Amino acid sequence: MTEQQANYDSPWKEALDLYFEACIAFFFPQVHAEIDWQRGYEFLDKELQQVVREAETGRLFVDKLVKVWRREGTEAWVLLHLEIQSQVDSNFPKRMYKYNYRLFDRYDQTIVSLAILGDTDMSWRPQDYSYELWGCRISLQFPIIKLLDYETRWTELEESRNPFAVLVMAHLRTQATTKDPQGRLQWKLSLVKRLYELGYTKDNILQLFRLIDWMMGLPKNLEQVFDNEIMSYEGAETMPYITSVExxxxxxxxxxxxxxxxxxxxxxxxxxxxxxxxxxxxxxxxxxxxxxxxxxxxxxxxxxxxxxxxxxxxxxx
Structure with a gap:
């Protein structure tokens, strides 16, 4: 079978821009509880780019730097790494460390590094970087989330109304149907219909529909089948606004x-x-x-x- 093209990087980046608080709440609830969300948050993309060069790191992952406020009133910067690749990257822990210390050195701010791993290697779980010489030891430990772990937590995903539950399902089923276009079509239909069943608002349905459609690439003939099926479904549900497919x-x-x-x-x-x-x-x-x-x-x-x-x-x- 022909392998089906998928786009993970761009939809995840967009999702982080649109639903950053929901991302932290879903993947890192203890961190979420420590942040004063009423004070808002600020993306610091320019600051991150000043210490990271694309030529050095490549384009196989998404990185976000966000300024938040702790409930106690102090400022903290959250460095969120999203790694999307199918092979082990031995340089990943070192990159986590380098980003952390470069940002701390340049801006003198507390940097919290978190990682979401979207690869297909269940055994790859980097969580620290360190080196030691002559009694001098440097180390960084960082929390990680492994998307593959949600395969055994599928019921939890189905019961959650957090938008990232839907995105994790789309991510995992996209990976699982690399050589199965018909299987991907059925999963894509199922996940998009779930958006209506969960009672999302119009805007959230359109946004999440777009991200799922973006991630779960289909051959042109099956994409037309998908569009027709969703338009029929939306028509049957008498949606009072322009359809997602349109x-x-x-x-x-x-x-x-x-x-x-x-x-x-x-x-x-x-x-x-x-x-x-x-x-x-x-x-x-x-x-x-x-x-x-x-x-x-x-x-x-x-x-x-x-x-x-x-x-x-x-x-x-």
């Missing part, structure tokens, strides 16, 4: 048109640009970018517009 379909068309213009003008569009464009779900923003792509002088100028659009989208949410 909304996502329009977004897909807008993104495809935008990428096509860039390819026509500049021949090759870097994968980074495609990821950024696929991360946009604001119709007016995509429409404006489409107009700008026709006359923009260079890909670098367009990259700046993409960064700005994504930043504005995050602020609105």
């Amino acid at each position: 909304r996502v379909g329009m977004l897909k068309a807008q993104r495809a048109d935008l990428i096509e213009v860039l390819e026509t003008r500049f021949k090759e569009v870097p994968p980074e640009f495609v990821d950024m464009i696929n991360g946009l779900y604001d119709n007016p923003a995509l429409k404006q970018l489409h107009k700008q792509s026709i006359t923009i002088n260079s890909l670098e100028e367009f990259r700046q517009l993409l960064v700005q659009a994504l930043a504005e989208q995050t602020l609105e949410n």
